[in-house]
Amino acid sequence: MRRRTTALAGSLLLLTVTGCGAADMTKQASPYANAGGAKTVTLSVQSWVGAQADVAVAEYLLKHELGYRVDRVQIDEVPAWDALSQGRVDAILEDWGHPEQEQRYVKDKKTITPGGDLGVTGHIGWFVPTYFAKKHPDVTDWKNLNKYASQFRTAESGGQGQLMDGSPSYVTNDKALVQNLGLDYKVVFAGSEAAQITQIEQFAKENKPFLTYWYKPQWLFEKVPMTEVKLPAYKEGCDADPEKVKCAYPHTPLQKYLNADFAENGGKAATFLKNFKWSEDDQNEVALDIADKKMSPQDAAEKWVKNHRSTWQAWLP
Amino acid sequence: MATATASGPIRLTGIGALLRHRVAAKLLLLAVAAAVLVPIANAQWASGAWPDALTVDLTSPLGRASDWIIDNRDSHWLFTHFLGHVSNAIVISVRAVYLVLLAGGWAGVVAGAALVAWRVAGVRLAALTAVSFGVCGLLGMWVPTMQTLALMVVAVLASVVLGMLMGLAAGLSDRVFRILRPVLDTMQVLPAFSYLLPVALIFGVGVPAAVLATVVYAAPPMARLTALGLRGADSGVLEAVTSLGTTARQRLFSARLPLARKELLLGLNQTIMMALSMAVIASMIGGAGLGDRVYQALGTVDVGAALAAGIPIVLLAVVLDRVTGAAGEGLGAQAEEDTSPLRGRRGWSLAAAVTLAVALAARFAGRLEWPTSWTVDIVEPVNTAKDWMVDHLYTGVPVVGGTADWAAHFTTWVLDPVRDGLQDLPWWSVLLVVAALAWTIGTWQTALTAVLAMAGIGVLGVWDKSLDTLAQVLAAVAVTVVLGFAIGIATARSTRLERLLRPVLDVFQTMPQFVYLIPVVALFGIGRAPAVAAAVIYALPAVIRITTQGLRQVDGAAMEASRSLGATSWQQLRQVQLPLARPALLLALNQAVVLVLAVVVIGALVGGGALGYDVVFGIAQGDLATGMVGGVAIVCLGLMLDRVTQPTTRRDHGAGPTKGA
Numbered sequence: 001m002r003r004r005t006t007a008l009a010g011s012l013l014l015l016t017v018t019g020c021g022a023a024d025m026t027k028q029a030s031p032y033a034n035a036g037g038a039k040t041v042t043l044s045v046q047s048w049v050g051a052q053a054d055v056a057v058a059e060y061l062l063k064h065e066l067g068y069r070v071d072r073v074q075i076d077e078v079p080a081w082d083a084l085s086q087g088r089v090d091a092i093l094e095d096w097g098h099p100e101q102e103q104r105y106v107k108d109k110k111t112i113t114p115g116g117d118l119g120v121t122g123h124i125g126w127f128v129p130t131y132f133a134k135k136h137p138d139v140t141d142w143k144n145l146n147k148y149a150s151q152f153r154t155a156e157s158g159g160q161g162q163l164m165d166g167s168p169s170y171v172t173n174d175k176a177l178v179q180n181l182g183l184d185y186k187v188v189f190a191g192s193e194a195a196q197i198t199q200i201e202q203f204a205k206e207n208k209p210f211l212t213y214w215y216k217p218q219w220l221f222e223k224v225p226m227t228e229v230k231l232p233a234y235k236e237g238c239d240a241d242p243e244k245v246k247c248a249y250p251h252t253p254l255q256k257y258l259n260a261d262f263a264e265n266g267g268k269a270a271t272f273l274k275n276f277k278w279s280e281d282d283q284n285e286v287a288l289d290i291a292d293k294k295m296s297p298q299d300a301a302e303k304w305v306k307n308h309r310s311t312w313q314a315w316l317p
Numbered sequence: 318m319a320t321a322t323a324s325g326p327i328r329l330t331g332i333g334a335l336l337r338h339r340v341a342a343k344l345l346l347l348a349v350a351a352a353v354l355v356p357i358a359n360a361q362w363a364s365g366a367w368p369d370a371l372t373v374d375l376t377s378p379l380g381r382a383s384d385w386i387i388d389n390r391d392s393h394w395l396f397t398h399f400l401g402h403v404s405n406a407i408v409i410s411v412r413a414v415y416l417v418l419l420a421g422g423w424a425g426v427v428a429g430a431a432l433v434a435w436r437v438a439g440v441r442l443a444a445l446t447a448v449s450f451g452v453c454g455l456l457g458m459w460v461p462t463m464q465t466l467a468l469m470v471v472a473v474l475a476s477v478v479l480g481m482l483m484g485l486a487a488g489l490s491d492r493v494f495r496i497l498r499p500v501l502d503t504m505q506v507l508p509a510f511s512y513l514l515p516v517a518l519i520f521g522v523g524v525p526a527a528v529l530a531t532v533v534y535a536a537p538p539m540a541r542l543t544a545l546g547l548r549g550a551d552s553g554v555l556e557a558v559t560s561l562g563t564t565a566r567q568r569l570f571s572a573r574l575p576l577a578r579k580e581l582l583l584g585l586n587q588t589i590m591m592a593l594s595m596a597v598i599a600s601m602i603g604g605a606g607l608g609d610r611v612y613q614a615l616g617t618v619d620v621g622a623a624l625a626a627g628i629p630i631v632l633l634a635v636v637l638d639r640v641t642g643a644a645g646e647g648l649g650a651q652a653e654e655d656t657s658p659l660r661g662r663r664g665w666s667l668a669a670a671v672t673l674a675v676a677l678a679a680r681f682a683g684r685l686e687w688p689t690s691w692t693v694d695i696v697e698p699v700n701t702a703k704d705w706m707v708d709h710l711y712t713g714v715p716v717v718g719g720t721a722d723w724a725a726h727f728t729t730w731v732l733d734p735v736r737d738g739l740q741d742l743p744w745w746s747v748l749l750v751v752a753a754l755a756w757t758i759g760t761w762q763t764a765l766t767a768v769l770a771m772a773g774i775g776v777l778g779v780w781d782k783s784l785d786t787l788a789q790v791l792a793a794v795a796v797t798v799v800l801g802f803a804i805g806i807a808t809a810r811s812t813r814l815e816r817l818l819r820p821v822l823d824v825f826q827t828m829p830q831f832v833y834l835i836p837v838v839a840l841f842g843i844g845r846a847p848a849v850a851a852a853v854i855y856a857l858p859a860v861i862r863i864t865t866q867g868l869r870q871v872d873g874a875a876m877e878a879s880r881s882l883g884a885t886s887w888q889q890l891r892q893v894q895l896p897l898a899r900p901a902l903l904l905a906l907n908q909a910v911v912l913v914l915a916v917v918v919i920g921a922l923v924g925g926g927a928l929g930y931d932v933v934f935g936i937a938q939g940d941l942a943t944g945m946v947g948g949v950a951i952v953c954l955g956l957m958l959d960r961v962t963q964p965t966t967r968r969d970h971g972a973g974p975t976k977g978a
Contacts, residue, residue, distance in 0.1 A: 031408045031409075031467070032414060047613075059893065075602075079936070082387070082939060083603065088521065154725070156844040157731050158733070168934035169934075186927075190924045191930065192923065195923045202721070294697070294700060
């Protein structure tokens with residue numbers, strides 16, 4: 001009780017000190033940051049494992065090579081942009097392309113600065129398990145999907161074939177695609193990536209056919225080999241109107257973004273994060289250890305760091 | 318004896334007839350109203366789903382509001398001079414508490430918590446507290462536990478202050494009470510989920526938003542119970558105090574507040590429990606701490622890690638619940654009899670001194686952080702167990718079939734027909750059914766609220782989605798009630814079974830709803846069936862508990878009498894216990910509906926779809942228009958379901974003191 005009263009008294013005192021004048025809540029760090037006088041960097045972790053691998057390795061190096069404390073905050077993609085702009089997060093290490101947010105925060109408000117390429121190219125697409133594609137090679141063309149609709153049926157999709165989508169936070173045009181390409185499919189949202197992965201693993205265990213929205217690079221390919229279904233080719237601007245999309249998803253070089261203040265005054269940590277750049281294989285190695293071998297992100301990062309000294313040495317300021 | 322048996326049925330039929338008569342009158346009136354209104358509505362807008370002409374599209378105004386907030390957050394006076402300070406104050410307070418906890422070191426915190434528990438609740442709970450905190454450390458969750466605790470301390474303090482103020486106003490003024498009461502009642506039945514988006518938008522993702530969402534969720538019970546406590550004060554005592562010539566303020570502090578002590582502590586207890594459950598859900602908007610660990614673990618389908626973070630939450634819940642509960646009971650009984658040398662201030666200063674000494678000792682020994690070698694890894698074994706379950710129970714189990722097959726059958730044979738049936742009903746008939754149900758067990762006001770709430774859903778343009786959610790709720794409630802009543806009856810008859818079940822129920826009731834989601838996905842796949850399953854597991858303990866208590870409280874004399882008449886135990890149950898426990902069973906039904914709805918919407922994370930998905934989508938994409946509409950529709954649905962299942966007796970009971978005061 002005593003400590004609580006002290007804390008309350010302390011906070012009241014601070015409140016009265018800061019109480020006059022304007023308070024800009026867009027410049028606020030996490031209350032847990034810098035506890036115990038350590039220099040802290042706050043990184044946003046997205047829910048997919050690739051992003052966790054980025055953060056785990058960055059965290060390990062920041063901690064052990066540069067002496068920072070790292071806080072991880074898990075937020076969905078769009079709110080993460082907002083948090084980055086407000087300085088509650090210092091950096092996003094893997095962004096899959098949010099033109100609207102880029103316009104608002106990078107170009108108009110200038111509260112976020114681009115941090116360069118991550119070195120990994122992301123691609124979203126529709127996938128069927130390779131065991132099914134081998135038996136029915138023509139399924140990999142979207143024009144033949146209707147022929148197979150009955151095989152992709154589930155209780156959730158009713159009379160139509162099921163196209164499984166993941167987390168609502170992911171970039172997707174699937175509903176429009178199904179509609180515009182005239183496919184006899186129903187988009188069923190797993191609701192989270194965790195749920196989607198569990199479901200894919202279940203299907204694979206029984207060698208059942210399924211059609212799913214998925215993306216590369218992703219560690220699950222190592223466990224459940226999947227083949228992409230060809231959609232009408234992507235052309236610049238063909239996805240401009242989300243209602244009328246009739247083409248595949250682009251290949252996106254994934255980007256890093258830093259809070260503008262942090263980029264300028266973040267010292268070594270900011271320089272390090274700008275330099276951070278690795279390959280798909282590197283990312284997959286760590287991601288697979290985390291998600292499939294159930295290693296903790298810290299252990300997986302440590303393992304990678306031990307084996308790839310030359311890669312990360314170049315990132316250090 | 319013969320007369321006694323004869324008079325029973327007569328009296329019963331008398332009440333029954335009267336009841337039926339009143340209900341019949343209401344239904345007749347409703348039928349007349351329907352006969353007039355339905356043809357008009359039909360001619361105007363046709364039947365089927367909710368007519369487009371009656372919907373309002375809020376997409377563009379909500380989108381504009383969201384843009385305005387983002388663009389003006391760093392410049393407009395509302396933000397810089399008001400909300401900014403609120404937000405700052407929260408950050409500073411949470412930080413202050415967190416730093417104090419860290420400065421105390423793990424030894425100081427354990428000692429401090431145990432000694433507080435010892436002072437307010439005795440030695441046994443002190444031991445429980447110390448062990449619980451120790452387990453949090455053992456699981457490697459010390460820092461997240463402290464973060465959650467810091468957030469909780471601030472949120473609970475704010476909720477209690479806010480709740481007390483509202484409660485005082487409502488307790489002292491009839492008018493305020495009349496305005497506040499329905500608002501507070503309603504806030505208690507709303508799913509935590511629907512509070513997240515608006516605060517996240519205004520305050521941005523982070524701790525301030527999480528604390529505020531928690532306060533909004535946790536303050537109502539405090540306000541409600543404070544008001545009820547003040548109003549329930551013995552009028553004789555109050556008159557006596559008044560006759561002594563006291564001022565209103567003296568009366569408040571010397572008589573009314575002390576008399577309401579029990580309610581105040583019950584309110585504190587409820588506030589703490591609700592704050593904890595919200596603190597976990599708030600990880601979706603950046604709440605950090607234990608909830609965040611659960612959320613992150615679920616992102617990688619890591620049930621073991623989710624459990625490692627879930628156990629400390631459960632332990633915190635159990636400790637806080639028991640300690641505040643014991644404090645409430647202790648206050649009444651112990652005060653005068655305590656003659657130990659450590660009573661009152663002396664005990665407290667001893668506790669403080671010991672805490673300080675331990676904290677300082679830890680500091681000088683350089684042992685502030687929980688030693689890493691003292692952790693136990695439960696992640697591996699739990700995941701192995703889960704994998705085994707998935708491998709062996711999922712499908713193709715001989716005779717009974719696998720869990721995935723059940724889920725598919727449940728979806729095709731129960732969920733789909735119910736959903737399609739509801740969606741095919743003409744919209745006005747849904748309103749009529751709602752009105753009939755609510756009016757039968759309630760008053761015309763509750764019926765009106767229910768109908769308006771349902772109509773609100775239609776106006777928002779999410780009629781079909783809401784009926785989808787409603788179908789899931791109905792199916793889940795049916796399963797919950799059947800299972801809950803059956804288990805409740807069994808436990809009411811066997812003390813041993815009850816003793817066996819109690820700790821299980823305690824744990825299940827305090828587990829964060831999130832944790833249920835992944836094992837149900839593993840067992841049932843994705844879709845609506847796992848969402849329903851999670852909802853059933855979550856709501857079951859409350860239903861079992863209320864049913865058991867209701868049956869146990871049945872008058873012993875009535876049981877004795879029926880037994881002496883040679884009734885078999887089945888007859889006894891059916892003809893004496895169940896009818897007499899009717900109010901408890903109705904309450905159990907009401908609770909089932911409220912709890913099921915709360916989880917069914919979170920079930921969107923595992924493919925439940927419908928309204929919950931809109932909210933998840935809104936939070937994930939920062940899309941206020943979709944999220945808000947979904948959230949409001951959930952609120953309307955919750956309101957409607959509560960009114961339709963809430964018997965009037967609960968309202969009458971609450972209204973009693975109003976008339977007396």
